[in-house]
Amino acid sequence: DVKVTQSSRYLVKRTGEKVFLECVQDMDHENMFWYRQDPGLGLRLIYFSYDVKMKEKGDIPEGYSVSREKKERFSLILESASTNQTSMYLCASSFIGTGVEKLFFGSGTQLSVL
Amino acid sequence: GENVEQHPSTLSVQEGDSAVIKCTYSDSASNYFPWYKQELGKRPQLIIDIRSNVGEKKDQRIAVTLNKTAKHFSLHITETQPEDSAVYFCAACAMDTGRRALTFGSGTRLQVQP
Numbered sequence: 001d002v003k004v005t006q007s008s009r010y011l012v013k014r015t016g017e018k019v020f021l022e023c024v025q026d027m028d029h030e031n032m033f034w035y036r037q038d039p040g041l042g043l044r045l046i047y048f049s050y051d052v053k054m055k056e057k058g059d060i061p062e063g064y065s066v067s068r069e070k071k072e073r074f075s076l077i078l079e080s081a082s083t084n085q086t087s088m089y090l091c092a093s094s095f096i097g098t099g100v101e102k103l104f105f106g107s108g109t110q111l112s113v114l
Numbered sequence: 115g116e117n118v119e120q121h122p123s124t125l126s127v128q129e130g131d132s133a134v135i136k137c138t139y140s141d142s143a144s145n146y147f148p149w150y151k152q153e154l155g156k157r158p159q160l161i162i163d164i165r166s167n168v169g170e171k172k173d174q175r176i177a178v179t180l181n182k183t184a185k186h187f188s189l190h191i192t193e194t195q196p197e198d199s200a201v202y203f204c205a206a207c208a209m210d211t212g213r214r215a216l217t218f219g220s221g222t223r224l225q226v227q228p
Binding site: 090 | 157207214216221
């Protein structure tokens with residue numbers, strides 16, 4: 001069974017802090033993604049990566065950066081946390097097989113920025 | 115980029131009735147359309163998907179239809195049961211060109227009344 005593990009379930013940080021959200025997958029997937037989930041807005045793509053040391057901006061990358069030094073690990077970084085970054089953050093990984101792409105999600109990190 | 119709109123935002127049905135959720139997309143290059151189900155407090159999981167070379171796909175009580183001309187696709191759940199209560203997300207992706215990352219709709223909260 002695919003496992004996508006996010007390091008923290010709940011996180012409380014102060015405005016201006018640098019925040020690291022970690023995600024690890026154990027299925028040797030090439031693709032990894034970071035989404036944020038807000039009520040009424042669905043899942044919005046922040047960043048994604050197709051391979052080690054590569055990254056692509058999603059739809060809402062402002063205020064975030066990412067790091068992918070190893071295939072299994074994809075980190076989301078909030079350089080200077082702000083209250084509008086309070087949200088549920090979901091990491092996902094995927095493989096491409098027979099022309100379809102299935103996302104496997106982590107259980108999420110609920111981040112509160114005070 | 116791709117824009118996916120989803121309606122309705124909430125849907126309440128009686129057990130045994132059918133439920134229909136509709137999505138439209140903007141990018142004519144999109145050719146992969148999955149649906150994810152997220153139960154309360156859990157991670158989203160893929161329940162069904164369709165490629166653009168197919169007009170309809172069924173899996174037991176759920177089905178998805180696609181109208182490429184209208185850029186419209188729908189999820190149909192028949193004989194609804196209380197365990198169908200969840201938030202459902204549609205998504206779209208251009209698998210063959212551009213970025214291979216899902217753009218999600220804003221979600222539909224389905225409540226099945228026993």
